[in-house]
Amino acid sequence: MSRTRRVLRVCFADAEAFQQEYVSNLANGGVFVPSEEGFALRDSVRVQLHLEFCAKSVELEAEVVHLVTAEMAAVGGQTGVAVQFTGSAAEIRRRLEPLSRTCGILQFRPADPGRRASPRVRARVPIRIESGDVSYEGHTRDLSRTGVLVAMPGDGIEIGQYVDVTLQHPGTGETLEVGGTVVRKIETHGEVSAVGVQFDPPQHRRAEVERFVEEVQNVEHSRRLGGITGSIAELGPETLLQMLNQSSSAGTLTLRRGQQEGVIGFEGSILRYVHLGNAVGMKAFARLLGWQDGTFEFHAQLDALEASEAPLPLEAALLEGLRQLDEIGRIDPGRFPPEARVRVAVAAESGASEQPPVGKLEEAVLDLARAGFTVQRILDVIPEPDADIYRVLESLGQAGTIAVEA
Numbered sequence: 001m002s003r004t005r006r007v008l009r010v011c012f013a014d015a016e017a018f019q020q021e022y023v024s025n026l027a028n029g030g031v032f033v034p035s036e037e038g039f040a041l042r043d044s045v046r047v048q049l050h051l052e053f054c055a056k057s058v059e060l061e062a063e064v065v066h067l068v069t070a071e072m073a074a075v076g077g078q079t080g081v082a083v084q085f086t087g088s089a090a091e092i093r094r095r096l097e098p099l100s101r102t103c104g105i106l107q108f109r110p111a112d113p114g115r116r117a118s119p120r121v122r123a124r125v126p127i128r129i130e131s132g133d134v135s136y137e138g139h140t141r142d143l144s145r146t147g148v149l150v151a152m153p154g155d156g157i158e159i160g161q162y163v164d165v166t167l168q169h170p171g172t173g174e175t176l177e178v179g180g181t182v183v184r185k186i187e188t189h190g191e192v193s194a195v196g197v198q199f200d201p202p203q204h205r206r207a208e209v210e211r212f213v214e215e216v217q218n219v220e221h222s223r224r225l226g227g228i229t230g231s232i233a234e235l236g237p238e239t240l241l242q243m244l245n246q247s248s249s250a251g252t253l254t255l256r257r258g259q260q261e262g263v264i265g266f267e268g269s270i271l272r273y274v275h276l277g278n279a280v281g282m283k284a285f286a287r288l289l290g291w292q293d294g295t296f297e298f299h300a301q302l303d304a305l306e307a308s309e310a311p312l313p314l315e316a317a318l319l320e321g322l323r324q325l326d327e328i329g330r331i332d333p334g335r336f337p338p339e340a341r342v343r344v345a346v347a348a349e350s351g352a353s354e355q356p357p358v359g360k361l362e363e364a365v366l367d368l369a370r371a372g373f374t375v376q377r378i379l380d381v382i383p384e385p386d387a388d389i390y391r392v393l394e395s396l397g398q399a400g401t402i403a404v405e406a
Contacts, residue, residue, distance in 0.1 A: 005061075006043070008033045008083065011050045015103060018051055026096060029089035030065070030222040034080040039064050047083060049096075054103040058095065061086040067300060068226045071247030075228055075240065075298070082225030089218045120144040123220040124252075124263070124303050126168040129197070131161055139305055140167075141261060143217060145210040147180065147198040151261070151275070157182045157195055165197060169212070170304070171219045176212045178205070186259050191338075191376050193259065193277040227299040232257075237289050238318060240296060245269055245314055248300040257294030264288065265302050271317040273307040278380040281309035285317060286324035286385065327387035336393050338376035341405045342369040365392050369402050 010033055012018040025031050031047065039045075043064040050057045066082035073079045085092050123143040127150055129136045134157060141149040148165065157163060159182050167176045184196030201209045232240070232255060241264065244251055250267040262276040262284060276284035312320075336342075344366060358366070361384055368378045375393070379386050396402040 005046045006037070006039075007046045007048055008035065008062075008081070009048045009050060011052055014053050015051075018053075018100075018103075022096065022100065025221070025225060027089065027093050028221040029087075029092050029218045030062075030082060030084045030225050032066075032078075032080055032082045032226040034078050036070075036079055039067060039081045041065065041067065045081075045083060047085070051099070051103055056099055056103055058099055060092065060095070065222045066224075066226050068228065069247055072228060072244070072298075072300065075235070075243050075247070076230040077226070077228040080226060082222060084218075084222035089214065120147075120149070121217045121220060122224070123216060124254075124305070125170045125216055125220070126304060128166040129157070129163050130166075131157055131163040137306070139303075141194055143167075143213060143220075145199075145213045147183070147196060149184075149186075149194055149196050151277075152192065152195050159183060159185060162200075163197060165199070167212070167216065169216055169219070170223075171215075174212075176209065178209050188258075188260050188277055188376075191278060191374065191380070193261075223301060224297070224299055227297055229295065229297045232291055232294045232296055237291055237296075238322065241266075241314070241318070244298055250302045251298055251300045252303040254297045255288055255291060255294055256296070257291055260294075262288045262291075263303070263305060265305060265307075266314055267302050269314050270311045271314045272302060272311055273305050273309075275305060278377070281383075282312075282317065282320060282324070283380075283383065283386065286321040286328070289318075289321045290325050290328070324385045324387060327385065328390075331387055331390050331394075333390050335397065336375045336390065336404055337406060338374065338379075339406075340375050341372055342375060342378060342393070343372070343403050343405055344369050345400055345403055361388060361392050362396060365389065365396065366401070375404070 010031060012021070021031065033047065041064055045062050045064060046059055047062045048057060048059045062083035062085045064081050065084045068077050068080050070079050120142040121144065124139050124141070127138060127140050127148065129150060136152060138151050141151050161182045163180055163182060165178050165180050178199050178201050180197040180199045182195050183198045185192050186194040199209060237255065241253060244253060245266055253264040255262040260277060262274070264274050264285070265272040274281055274285040274288065276287055279287060364382050365378060368381060379389055382389055393402070397404065
């Protein structure tokens, strides 16, 4: 005998409140319901939408996809559950739009030709990009029916370059292959951190691409419903991460500052991965712990991102990250602007002057300097802590072995 589905009620006192929720969430196939009741992920429920201002209602079947506990809400947010409606977003819109018209609301404006016709939605899903000899596997930052922004370290791919893109559906694992063109680069400290690709499918595949992207957007939207957001400055990354770990068995914390985006994933008090631009692992973690401004977003699920270093107990990782951060605080890196290029001095390269003996870290810095790398790229590529690399740059600079070109 099947268990009776519990009912969640969402009431709207006026048309403006309903229209706002419709555009933001309902039309995308889900809704967040404040509730003190206990639910479990994947619980089947019935959601009753009550439009009190016109005495109309509708009931939809749904599934719980996200929980915000009282402990999580203490960080910022509201206790409750996020649900995803059964059926596609298009089916949900077909059921809700007649109700909206009956109440005399939801008068959509004609499209503004000056605005993006296909809005981007924040989405972090697996992606592969191939172009000539370049093959990169990573994750998206946002996604629209006409293109995607991809977190890509290194030099990226040149604007105007044609690429083959493979997107993976986060729910079903299905993949979509589509061609496109690189139309945008995002740089931080002179280094590429993301590239924008505009899709270019043949006419007969455009509907397929748009349908696949919409399904991915809906899954990502439902996953982020009820997610906790706020200012980093209020708690700081260390306290924020400790509180979230205590209140959730797993989760993904995204930190944003300007064009920079860092991602921290944990599960069972274990740090699974950290990504920040071209830096990963403990190096990226120590940098993020030093952020004092920006915003954060958290949801209690572990995103499927690649881990470049072995997992660490979160508390041990925090201690090591704070130690590295303290070491950086003892150094003045002002002589080495992130975007400046490091060159090996001519005298040092020719052997015309006597140079002090060098170790493995010094050799690594010199090899990258010979390639014309920037300070930021050297810091990102070499796995040793940033403080150790700055000390080597300082030592080599004082010896006249390297020069920094702003």
